[in-house]
Amino acid sequence: MPTNALTVDYLIIGAGAMGMAFADVLVSESDSTMAVVDRHDTPGGHWTVSYPFVRLHGPSKFYGVNSRPMPSDEGTGKLASRSEILDYYDRLMRETLVASGRVTYLPKHNVDVAEPGRPATVRSLVTGEATEIVVRKRVVDASYMNITVPAMRRAGFGVEDAATLITINQLAELDRAPERFTVIGAGKTGIDACLWLLERGIDPDRLTWIVPRDAWLINRGLEWQSGGFQPLLNLLACTSVDAVIRVLEKNRVVVRRDPDVEPSAFRCATVDTGELAQLRRIKNVVRLGRVRAVGATSVTLDGGTIPTTPGTVHIDCTADGLTQKPPKPVFEAGAITLQPLLPCLLPPSAAVAARVECLDGDDEWRNELCAPVVNPGSARDLLSFYAIRLERMARWARSPELFTWLAGSRFITGIAALERLDEPEAQTAVFFFASRMADLLKAEGG
Ligand SMILES: Cc1cc2nc3c(=O)[nH]c(=O)nc-3n(C[C@H](O)[C@H](O)[C@H](O)COP(=O)(O)OP(=O)(O)OC[C@H]3O[C@@H](n4cnc5c(N)ncnc54)[C@H](O)[C@@H]3O)c2cc1C
Structure with a gap:
């Protein structure tokens, strides 16, 4: 050759x-x-x-x-x-x-x-x-x-011949309406599958959603997450990881799908208020951990078994689009x-x-x-998610050449307000905020 x-x-x-x-x-x-x-x-x-x-x-x-x-x-x-x-x-x-x-x-x-x-x-x-x-x-x-996206690999669990498991890519290729749908996975891909089905008019009663872990979702409509750092500095008054999360939730920076379930994960998925309302229409939510096997009449999960039918289409939405x-x-x-x-x-x-x-x-x-x-992976990572964004901007502001470039860049300026970050007092405030969030995390185990 x-x-x-x-x-x-x-x-x-x-x-x-x-x-x-x-x-x-x-x-x-x-x-x-x-x-x-x-x-x-x-x-x-x-x-x-x-x-x-x-x-x-x-x-x-x-x-x-x-x-x-x-x-x-x-x-x-x-x-x-x-x-x-x-x-x-x-x-x-x-x-x-x-x-x-x-x-x-x-x-x-x-x-x-x-x-x-x-x-x-x-x-x-x-x-x-x-x-x-x-x-x-x-x-x-x-x-x-x-x-990794689902189309790149085989599902990480067993599937009986008589059961139907498809990737989310195959959803748009359906040529006949199945009896029911079961969406497996609660990340961005699982959310997309649920929203697509609801937008196409599926009755939520014909939909089951397997949610291994509930996650905090970023409220996309809110400017706060992308705007200035001043509101985040209000978190300084918090004395625990939980208190920070409560403030973020109270200000609707992050939202939960189910008002009665405390999320344990955070994977940067986002929703707007319309999408959240749609997702809340789904009542058949299964919280029994990860799927181990999909059979013709039952789905086996870490924490138990749920019934299914041969006419149900199971949609694999479990790939890792945000690796750690x-x-x-x-x-x-x-x-x-x-x-x-x-x-x-x-x-x-x-x-x-x-x-x-x-x-x-x-x-x-x-x-x-x-x-x-x-x-990020867990709910605790909300603290470092917001702290690191600010800390990085302040760190980069210490190089005047880099800072000038960032301030004129198309897609970095908006991530955190840069206007005052070349001023030492603003940098000090941001570094203090980041170390405070790190201390709260350390005090509670890591
Ligand atoms: C569905 C989905 C939606 C997302 N939405 C957002 C979003 O809205 N905003 C956001 O910030 N992030 C988003 N992300 C996160 C996303 O991971 C990144 O935004 C980004 O697309 C990742 O790009 P990448 O270049 O790191 O990886 P990839 O897209 O995986 O690109 C890596 C490339 O390397 C090539 N490659 C690997 N090994 C070799 C080799 N040996 N030889 C030749 N080629 C090789 C592969 O073919 C591939 O094309 C999303 C992720 C997913 C899965």
Whole structure:
């Protein structure tokens, strides 16, 4: 099999949202060359295989890349659709990245070997041809977060032949109405499946929702979560983790699906008030832990068994779209590993890492600015979710060059108000707030 050769400054593994956000900043802030390699045939990562009716669940204005507005950018209530997102990344790749003359895009290629200090090998998944890539500066791993959507893997539980289990992608392909539906999973994908069924007119009595853990949901309609830091500083009066959560709930920053059930999880899923009202129409909610097996007449869960029927369609919505990867240094000799610097906000995190890469400084300084965080999982993580967003802005404000760039950026300014964060008193207030939240968490076990 022939071997091609290529020399670039950066090899970027993955043309998903993180790889694209990183490449976009390098194109506008440096004169570096790069190869962007992805197994998929089109840019956009998991969006290329997601269900047709998926939308962003955070506002479009916090998503995408820095150089290009997203469709539905204005207002927090507008969420770009899958086709808008795919079109956005396709145009970005063609019109900005490749058009710069400095980006070589290799779709349908797998990165077989990419170790700092020696040529990387990537291979076409169509012809089998290898390309050897000499990387002058760094290999950028934009695949570390390992996002999984249901279409990418088999369900993690047994399914009897006589039972019907489908992925959420297959929901839109139904060609006859089943007797009932059971949605398995309570994350963003499970919520999407429930809302889609209700919007299509299903009677909630024909719907069962298996909810392994109730989660706090971000109230998307509220400006507070994205606005200034002043209201969050009011949390300083709280003397326990629970008290902070109570204040967040009282101010409707976060909401719960069921008024009678205290959520134990938090995974950054969002709803608006209309969606919440829809979800509350579902009364058949099963809280018996995770599904172990789906049979023709029963579903076995960690905590018991529920009846089902052969005519029920079970929808698998259990994949992990927001992984909690162990943090590692973002900058290492010859390598960059893209990770969340702001909880749940992966594209802005990748853009910041790229901007920091372009600034003068050593890797110790870069890693200090770009310390990775773990995406939230439990209700307690609400405290660090809000504290880290503010703390990062104050940390970044200490580099005047970075701060100027952030203040003019398309999708980072709105995450937390930056107006006063270049003032030392404002920074001190934010650092105090972050350490106070950390102390509350530590005092209660971690
Ligand atoms: C349904 C869903 C909705 C979401 N909505 C939002 C939202 O509204 N707002 C938000 O901020 N976040 C959202 N997220 C979080 C989401 O994880 C990120 O926004 C982002 O899309 C993740 O992008 P990524 O580049 O890290 O990963 P991916 O999209 O998984 O991209 C990684 C790419 O790397 C490629 N790759 C991996 N290994 C190799 C290899 N060896 N060789 C070649 N290519 C390789 C893969 O093919 C893939 O294309 C959502 C997640 C899901 C699942």
